[in-house]
Amino acid sequence: MQHLKGKLKGEAERLVQHLCISSDNYDTCWEILTHRYDNKQSLFTHQIQIFMNQSPIHAQSAKALKNLHDISMETIHAIQNLGIDTLSWDPILVHIVTEKLDPDTYASYMETRKAPRELPTFDELMDFLKSKFVALEPLTNKKISTTKQQQQQAKESTPKSSTFNFQQHGRTKNFQSKGVYHTKQGRHCPLCKNEHILFHCEQFTSMAPETKCRTISQLNVCKNCLYCHGNKQCNSTKRCKECNGQHHTSLHEIYHLTSEKPKLANKPTTSSQRNTNHVAGEFDVLLATVQLKVMSSNGTYIQMRALLDQGSQVSLITENAAQRLGLPRKHMNATVSGVGTVSNHSRGVVQLFCSSLYDDYTISTEALVMTKVLNNLPNSTFEQRPWSHIQNLQLADPEYNISRPVDILLDASVYSEIVMDCILRGSLQAPIAQQTKIGWILYGNVKTFNCNAVVNNIEDIAQFWEMEEITQSSTSNATTPDDYSVAQFKQLERRFARDKELQHKYKQFIQEYIDLDHMKQCTMPREPSFILPHHGVIRAESQTSPLRVVFNASNKSSTGHSLNELMECGPNLQQDLQTMLIRWRQYQYVYTADIEKFYRQVLVQEEDQHLQKIVWRNNNTEPIKEYQITRVTYGLKAAGYLAMRTVKQLIQDDGHNYPLAIKTLDQQLYVDD
Structure with missing residues (x-):
């Protein structure tokens, strides 16, 4: 007892x-x-x-x-x-x-x-x-009968194999082996042999990225799921949360910077060097891929890759992409069938709001959530060719030649909505370029050739081009932003001309930022800097803030990188919602409140404010000026962490002066509520 x-x-x-x-x-x-x-x-x-x-x-x-x-x-x-x-x-x-x-x-x-x-x-x-x-x-009964038949056939045809023992819960069991050890997908760590999976092993998580890479190779562990399944293909549908690559998130730093990011290799100095990059063959067909900014559940935009499919009757999105967006989904019992007899079942339906990379043109569509939509497109990475008919075009997918995953499939209704009349054709060995409202798409036959080239003294040639390279003058003042930022802002002004109510509310929003000293005009130039594109989203159902201005830190700059790509997000300091609700139900009476302008209560250091600038002017007669945002703003990858971490620091610094507030801020705070 x-x-x-x-x-x-x-x-x-x-x-x-x-x-x-x-x-x-x-x-x-x-x-x-x-x-x-x-x-x-x-x-x-x-x-x-x-x-x-x-x-x-x-x-x-x-x-x-x-x-x-x-x-x-x-x-x-x-x-x-x-x-x-x-x-x-x-x-x-x-x-x-x-x-x-x-x-x-x-x-x-x-x-x-x-x-x-x-x-x-x-x-x-x-x-x-x-x-x-x-x-x-x-299904189980059917599998049992099939398995028995297969086991009987295997027993008759399989040669004898060696045996080995291992201890499990104090019992010795015999297993037949053919030289491959399969780790049970359970709680036994192949590294330290304790009862946990490899990802939770302190010895493994404390290793440097290079050491982790060597360790999983020595243990014969899959780099994607961190389990050992021998030479069999990994069946896990999960991918890296940072880059969607086929490796575990904990290995992102080493794999993303080495093998998985397709780059065109530099040619060594030789007298006769064959091009080692893959080149598209005579029968390679390029499909119309596009890059879009897709709105997530918190109002920020995530850049994703999509395929325009004129032959599809429904739009699709991968489970991985849907989870990255965090969008609410509706249950829908649907089955999607393609060529052949293979069918896939939907995991629900989500509403997508997509925006062009170049302007504020938006697309709205419903998409079924599927485990997988397509393989990587194109099939292999190839070199871009200097096709004359596509020079100086704004391509909907500037990286059309790099084999990468596709997140979304857009159906024929979306295609018919965005397609325009202009079509440009090159030679028979070049793809067709067609104009759409989100940029030019490329599709059709692609053919290039392998060739031999003589490259001598490549270092001298590099120095020559570096001397001749035109760079932006460091003496440019803060009131002359780059042409790309100006073009984006003028597109917003054209939208103001069509919608005076939006213009009025937008000006009120910007003026409030200036009056509260949450934004100020740039006084001194600093390099490098980052200009945040911004646009307005009208929410008619909201009574407190019908207009929300979105600052897009995921937009790529002229360097090819966005601010969010280079920014660390910080650890997750968010409370578990279920635990909070259990605590909340302990009380007979409760009340709720929120922190007003939560992110904007946190001041950014002066020396970092040049990384969150915007361009603005009140009317067309004024020059376009640069402003720097002085507070933490939504749209930044680290915004949530910075705000929550500030609250934690307030508790440490001043909590002893407000003992009744400590417990609420520490245990009952969910974002700003």
Whole structure:
């Protein structure tokens, strides 16, 4: 009895720590778990122990899901039969059960939730598990019969293989091996042999990027999923969160800067050097790819790559891209079929708001979320050719020749909306250029040739071009911004001419920035600097701020990089929303408030303000001037971290003067609410 009680108390402590519940509420949690019924305590303890000690599911199967459902239902019904009210336990029970689920089942559960913003209910989860294992049972029976036949055939045809032993939970098991060790996708680290996955290994995470690269190579670990699956192809659909490359995010620094970023190699100095880059063959066909700025859930824009498909009846977006945007999705039971018999099921539908790279022209469309849309386009990277008919054109995809992932497929309705009449043709070996409202697209046959070239004294030639290179004068004053920024701003002024109400509200917004000293005119030039493109978004449903001016730090400058690409985002300081709601429900009366102009309360150091400049003038008779924003502004990659980190610093510096405010700011702050 003492053993069970001690073990249950340990489970209560683990649950309290896992849910980040204040230690002041430990006794309450312990009392809920034990209920302190003297004559029923042993029965209650036994049922709680069974409920919490259920085995986790590593791979989706009907049998495992059915066991989890049945045991969970039986134990909770047994506790209710003891006269204990469990109606308020739902969030904790759901949290414990979902921790046992495999990633695929958990993702399906989150997609099928009727009210994802509300606290989950235990009955809803149990209904989902029941429907899931009922649907999987016919497939499981079919797989079992097929597997038995395959095993029998393999047993008859496979030669004898060597055996080896390894220890698992104190038991020795024999395994047949053909020289490849497959690490079970569970909790055993191949590096330190402790019970955790490689990504959570402190020894691995503390390594330098180069050391990590050597380590995964020595352990025969996949660089994408960080598991060992031998020479088999990686089936994981997850990609690097920074560059969408086929490597783990923790390896971004080494792989993004080396093998995965396609660059044209410099030619060594030789008397006869063959071009080693891939060149497009006679039958290579270039498809119409475009680059767009797509609005995310927080109003910022993320640059993505899309394919214009005249033959598609529906727009598609990859799961990876949808998660990067963080857009809310509606459930839709749809199946997308292409050439052949392969069909893919939709993971919901999202509303996309896309903008051109060059002006404020916008496209709105609904897109089905799919695990994968297309392979990389083009099939291989090739050198750009000096086709005369596309010189000086604003290409919708300036990097059309680099083989890269496609995030979005835009259907025929979008194509018909943006296509224009002008078509330029070159030779038979060059693609066609067609004008659209978002830039010129290229498509059609592409043919180039391998050739031999003689390159001598390449260092002298480089010095020659460097001497002849035209650079921007360092004496340019702050009131003469670059031509590209001026062109973008004049496009905004043309929009003002069509919409006087927008112009009036926009001027009020900018003037407020100046009056509050959140923005000031540049007095001294500093290099390098970055000018933020800006445009307005009208939100008619908002009563407090119908106009929102968006500063786009993801827009690439003349260097080919954007400010957000070069900026570190900082660690995530955001509170877990579910934990906050559990704390919030502890009180009988609550109130909410927010920090006014949250980001704009944080001052940026004077020496860094030149990296967030804009161009502006009140009317066409004034010269266009540069202004520097003096406060943290939305649209910057690190804005959320800087604001949250400032609050943490305020707590450390002045919290002792306001003891009642410390707990609220530290535990009950969600962004600025």
